[in-house]
Amino acid sequence: MGNLKEVDALLSKPIGENGKSVSQMLADSNRLMEETGHYCGVTELTLKTNDPIHYEKLWSRLRGALVGARETALNISASPIVREIGELCFALYTAEGDSITLSTGIMAHVHTMSEAIKHMVRVNYEDDPGIRPGDIFVNNDPQLGDVHNADVMELIPIFWEGELIGWAGGVSHEIDVGAPQPAAVPVGTMSRFEDGWILSCQKVGANDKLFADYERRCYTAVRLPFYWVLDEKCRISGCQIIRDAVRSLVAEEGIDTYKRFTREVIEDTRQAFVNRVREFMIPGVYQYPSFMDVPHSIDKGRMPDHAAIDSMMHCPLEIRVGVDASFELDLEGANKGGHHAFNCTPSGLQGGLWVSITQMLIPNEKVNDGAYLATKFNTPLGTWSNPDNIYASNTFSWMFLIPCFTGVFLAVSQAVSARGYVEEVVAGYPFAGNVAQGGGPNHYGQEGSWCNFDMSSCGTSAGYVRDGEASAAAMWNPEGDMGDVEAWELLEPPLYLGRRLRPSSAGMGKHRGGAGFESIRMIYNTPHQVMLHAANGHVFHGNGLFGGYPASTPYRHSVKNTDMKQRIAEGLPYPVCDRDSENSEIEANIQGEHIKDKYCIHLPDLHKEHDLYVSHISGGHGLGDVLERDAAMVVQDLNDDLLLERFANSAYGVIAQCDADGEWRLDEQATKLRRAEIRQERLARSQPVAEWLKQQQPRVKKGEYFSPVRDMYQSSMSLSKPWADKYRRFWGLPDDWML
């Protein structure tokens, strides 16, 4: 924080470098990038070249300060999402809003906070409401710079001798956003007006203190407000630690060195990204489309007719790698958004891109906006990726964003397998779900809300030479941690009856995905609770690779009006898992009204005490032909209860017998014969592609598809002539053909 003299000086002159306004600095930075192809016109990395040790020390000090800030600040939060899961990230920015370095945590926000700062710079916050030492700004508006409003960011300016020299930013995931539905990421919202509390780069404090009116508002805007307020203080504290670290570094090194360093390190990272693309990729075009179901027809009667429909998201991701190592992503052909919570914004998609490239192309600590400057991303206006309606709901944009970027993982994996770096190959990632959420009167008698993060530990997908890992990570945070059951139960009324790896949840292949798991929850110590699911019930959200199967889809299994109370009173057995949908342990052991279907997206569903709720957390996708899997490993999977016995034969062609001790043993000879038989069966039941295409023609011409599929094609074709032409060309349809 500055002193009064500094503040007075600020009121009378621009706060940027050399008497410039910050918006002028941003314009100059963009112009220099355009003119020279280098960040801020930094064509030579003189600091790095002349004294590389010093350069790395400066980097380490800043990076260390950010990591330390996160580790310290998360103890201020009371939310298990922050404390247990670590859904918290800090970053340091230049005065113009370009990220210099960041902490560990949710990488998605390297650039979202940058967008928010740049918004404030562009619309001249410098003049009104003013940017002064000690100011605190909050943003969770995806239109300005965020993925969705559950991710709330604190942005604090850093001054040195009256000049704005940077920003510290911190973001964390909230438990409740004050929407009509109790949830962090509500399902069933139809417009921004139902998304809950949205703060659009709002100044909420000065002199390092939240404004009292803002703090009071926090207590009425969201459910369980003390979590929100403590998270706010957690983020502010982290930002202050970073600010102090920067000011102390500047005091030691001098402001000129600091500024030169920050610009060089962004340009350095831009160049490193280009070099990494050249090292890992192959120039060319990569196409990996993905899809997501939105089955809101289940909510007919509870939503307006125009929203209570089934629809399907189309993400025709194309990645183009140029001979100059340019890296372009293109969503040309995406279909329109809808009256649902899953629309994205370009800023939100940048969040998805960041979590993808930090895992696949720059998996080291040197991450900043340099990589952003080396990529291009086309998100066509009017599509779900960039709605032309600013009131579109995006409170659960991850639902579309997650499938969208599986293509980045697959494209990089395709390329590195061609280059020989097969140790880096991974068959995409699964959808990070089910997202179990709910609310109502909680076990403390308060109006509660919760968002469980079991889904931060999905199975990972298979690699080229190894299986995926069980319950290990989520697409948006590679440092997966499912959190302790006891910590979740402090917040959430549903008790865990069991948490267990789920057999046959992973995609099969020569190398299988890591297993997902299931949590069995029982509503307890509350008269009622609304419950939500969010997962890909009707579609595979991605592919496996090189013949590997995609991971299983989740399904909904809830039981209402159960006999659990009686079972507990009488000491009778109760289920701790479901295990097999076709031989369900819950169905076998619990009386009640079983809801068992594929509608994993629905409006809040009312449950009473002792009702059960099953949450399936995805397994990973497979890689390679199932018939090439080491038969002994298939048997091991049986013995580890990671594979349902019937698929050993039907999919893997492995014949095994279970002995009296319950141990599966391989029959090598019978397996060899069965596998040869399956190969013959494959050839017998398949047909040449040309023949199949001919058979498909009549259906294609008539457009005889299930309505969401048909609507998806119509929408993509009407929004994108290039995609419509591509579709017509492929199927040999006339130029004016439309569905």
Place this chain on the structure above:
Amino acid sequence: MANYTQEVIADLVDGKLPWKMLKEMMSNYKDPDRFDKYVAVLQRKQTWQEKILLPLGPHLFIVRKTDGSIVTKSTSGYEFGDYRQNWKLQARIYVRDSNEAYREIYPALMHADPKWMELREYYDPLDGTLLEIEAVPPGYPIVHSFQPDLEAFYQHWLKRPLH
């Protein structure tokens, strides 16, 4: 800069490297001569003689034939035609588009709904190897996943002529 022998690369491809070494390989700087060693390892495994120009996966390769043409070829020896064309168009296909077909692979309710999505399996016409799977809605054009700019890769990145 890391440097591995051809034998180490062969063990890597065969999945024989111990985890510790695999992990080191992942964390280390990449070895710039990997491509040539890798291609040599793969070439040695094939029963045919055509030169591998670019591996496309465990079973598919872009190769140069003796007549100079460049085609996609599989480990079985099947040729899928010009490398610029989508190899899938010359494969055999089996489509899982019913609950019954899905349930050979997935438990009930744990697969896509066939009205929403089908699973296309592409087989090698000679030996029935499952080469690739597409999870797409019915009617979706066959995806041309990877279209490498082979000329540019060789000329500008590997700094050697393709021909």
